[in-house]
Structure formats: structure tokens, C-alpha cells
Amino acid sequence: MRNSSNMVLLTFFGSTLSDRVHIGPINLRVRRFVPHPPQCFSCYGYGHGKSSSKEASRCGNCSALDSHSEEHCNTADYCFHYREAHQVRPTQCQRYRLEQDILQVANYQFFSLGSARRELLCPLYRLSL
Template identity: 30%
Template structure:
């Protein structure tokens, strides 16, 4: 069975964590690409951004990036910002202070990326890292190869999952002298083996156990 191998006003002193975040954000600026969605959160848990008035939040973003496409408050008190221009994303990601409190700004981990599937036998002898490095100029930031377990052995296949640093999935990529079609990656739906419904796992299930055969309350088979 195939298994997926996914497995600034007053400036603050930059820490190692800030440097790590900067390196992660750089992948979204490759080849004239830029992140549309950015998350702004308070660096001080005792002073969340959600405590600011809507007027202060609006004026704060206006001062840093001008008129944004959209601004949404998330459950954890941070703000999801959609940019309409590259300069807005650049200015926001350089921000360390917002209104009157320190903040941490990062690229949203899923809204700015897309996943696709390619099948190419010519890549069978290359490692995931080698393929990623060769395709980096086309926006590929992650490569995972599908493997098949047969007779106790894990066998690599010619099917590869690619993660791109942009939300719009390309129809094809150039692999050396080849043009390879890219198909949309559709993950398997989550299914709870406690109640047999989709959308969550058994660890988070709040329903009584159901029989997988008849759908009624679980009973001795």
C-alpha cells in the first residue's frame, strides 16, 4: 500500500528566532513571487493585538502598508492580512512594533502555497533534495516521493508531491529538457474510526463509538 512521505519605530534587537523566520519567509519571494497572506501577532502574551480598538488596528496597518486588501482577526488574537502589492508584504514582514506593542510577523504557512503531483520516471535516481534544488527557480520548496511497501521492503516510485511557494498551481513544470504536467494534490479525507464520520480523528471525537458495519452503537460482533 502506498504511503505518503509527508510525514519599525523603536527597533527591537533581533533574536535567533527572528533570523529563522526571515529565512523561512525568503522562499516566498523567489522568482518575483511574494506572499499574499501574512500573520501579525503580538510578541507579548500579556498585550495581545485583540485588545486594541478597531480604529487603532486600522491606523496601524495603514501607517505600515497603506490600504490592504483585507484584515481579519483570528481566534488566537492575531491578525491575518491579505496584501494587494509586494511592497505591502515586504513592509509588514520587516515590522517589529505595531501601534504600542512588539509583534512577530510571518508568512501564512498554507494560504501562500499549493501542492501538486507529478510522475516522471527520469527522476527515479535523484534524491528529493536534488530535485528540489533543481526546481527551486520554478517555485518548488518541498519534494516528497511516494513509496510502496512490498514484501517488507520500501520501494520508491516515480510519483512525487511538490509544494510550490505560490497559491496558484502551475499546469506544468520544466524538468531539464522535459515538460511535465502537474496535477492537483488531493489529500485523503480525515475519517474517525470511533464514530466513522469524516472531518476529524478518533482522538478528537466527542461522539459515542459506532459499529463500522451497521452504523449503530458499537456492539460485540
Template identity: 25%
Template sequence: MSKLSPFAVQKGFQAIAGTLKSTKRLRDGSFLVECSRRAQAENLLRTTTFVDRPVHVSMHKTLNSSRGVIRCRELSLLSEAEIGEELKSQGVVEVHRVTVKKEGKVIPTNTLFLTFNRPDMPKELRVGYLKVKVDLFIPNPLRCFNCNKFGHTSQRCKTAAKCQRCGKDKHEEQCEGPQICSNCSGPHAASAKDCPVWKKEKEIQRIRVEKRISFPEARQLVEATSPSTGFTSNLSFADVLNKKR
């Protein structure tokens, strides 16, 4: 398909599904398309050839769903399965209850992570006679437990292990040294949520989820509003765009 002209690609999609909301060629040569109607998606999913070329069509793993957070103490005695069954008609396909560990015991909370079967998350849910607000789920930054850097896991880490507390080479004994962050050299552990680097990575996650863009695109937007000396969110994205203009 990489050898097809833009005109041939446009005509091919037009013949199968009509006018699509958006079409984008990805780095691997495949196409990411956004449909305006369910019928368009169904026609595309049935497609096996495109302009006389064999193709495979599948749903995007993340762009066709959304995740939200609700807090409701009235649901504290119900299981995740029961809650999911009751909320199925509102598009909920998965429920996960947040737990905390206290004095060696795992304690369930009133906070629930919900996965919806649509990209646009509802602002509220009907929980029986209650109206419950749905907040956007913002995942925490991905931090490597080996080197403490953000953006990858320990399974893919290729650098030497560092102590989470003092930032030096990892040691077997309990660390008693002063806390020095591996990411910003501040007087705190690498896992501290008041670390300016952690805050920046969290902001990148927020922008990525809210604007439904790729991680590199979200990073580019956040770094455009961040001075080299640290993270700040004083500038709006409108300000950034105006500066670019």
C-alpha cells in the first residue's frame, strides 16, 4: 500500500466506506482511519482487499475505548462483577476497584476505575437512583524500577541499576544515605510525587489522554511550555500556538 498514490488511497476508502472523518498513514505503512458512522467501521472490518491488494483490518486497541474514575461509597459492598453488570447498559466493559495497603492488610476503597466501550467518556453515570460524576483517568508516569528513569520498564532497561533513595549504584543493604533524586538531583527519592520531573511526566500523560494524541506529541506540547530549568504550567497551549504563529 505504500506504493499507492494519495489519489488511489482516497478512492479506495471512498469506495468501501464513503467519506471518512480522518485518514492518516503511519510509519509502518498502515493507515489509521477514523469513522463518522458505525456502518463505515463495519464495512472496513469486512474488507480483505484494498485496490487489488490483500489487507488486514482491525480495531485500534486504545482509541476505541476510554477510561474514567468514579468515587461512590454506596458501591462499597458490591463486587466489581456486580457493578460491571449493572453499568453494562451505559457502556462499561470493565471495573477495577482501587485498594490500599495498611498495616499489612489490603483495604478496598470507594474509588473505581471504569473502562468504556467508546472513545468519548460520559461525564456522569446513573448508579441506580444516583448521578455520579465520571473523571478522566490519568495514569501515573511509567518509571523504571531499575534505573529510576521515566519512559520505560525494568524489562527494557539497558543501564546500571540505581538506588531509588540515594541515586547511587544499587546496594543490597538498606539505604541510610541522604535522599537524592536520580532524575532532578533534588532532596527526595526518585519515586516522590513532588519531583518536578514526575510532575512533568504526569502532565504529559494528562495531555495525551485529554487530547487523544500520541505520547511524543504530548511530550512536545508540554516541553514547549516548560523552561529548561524545570516544569511549569503557567502558559496555556493557546499561548504556545500563538507564539508558533
């Protein structure tokens, strides 16, 4: 199905991926799709959305566990994931990049998310096997 970005999402069966696909007179380049990591915009954790969040709500600016709105937050930016002075928004947080890498490893190496997470976070585990 086409969207405004001229992308077509195709599903292939098997583990090999063609570099091009022909649909009628159209010749399309194929590349693997890796989704963005899902981030909850209530608790700002990863792996779930706001509707299924079981954690307490946080401010997206200062990470406070209270109900004040981000628009009215006067506190300095703070990320609870890495305890750094930035918002917990995806573009600024190293945790988002880590979650992106986990999805990429899972997608390219056909790992489960748990295995991909262990692969990236525990490299010494592989050496001990």
C-alpha cells in the first residue's frame, strides 16, 4: 500500500531478501524495514504505548513522577534513563538509540527482542559460552 512518502510495505517469506522487485512495469528497490522503537508518552518507557502503560506518568521535560503538564514545566530538563540533562524525547536520548539498535539486530539477524537485547547489552555472555 502506498502512502505519501512513496513507500510500499511488502512482506517476504523466508530469510533471503531480493534487492529489487518488479510490480508490473515498476521496478522498485527493496530494503529491510526496521520500525521505530515504541515509546510510551505517559511513563516514557520503551516497548509499549500510552494505552497499555502500567507505570506512573512522568513529565517529558523533567521526568518528575507527578501530574504537571510539560507545557507548564519550569524545571530543568532531566532524563531518568541515563540521568542526563536532556528531555526523554527520542531524538535526544541515548536510550532511544539503544532501543533502535536492538530492533535492528533483531530484524537483521532474526533474533527475538530478548536475544537482541542480550546480544547488545551483554557481549561478555557470548564469550563465556
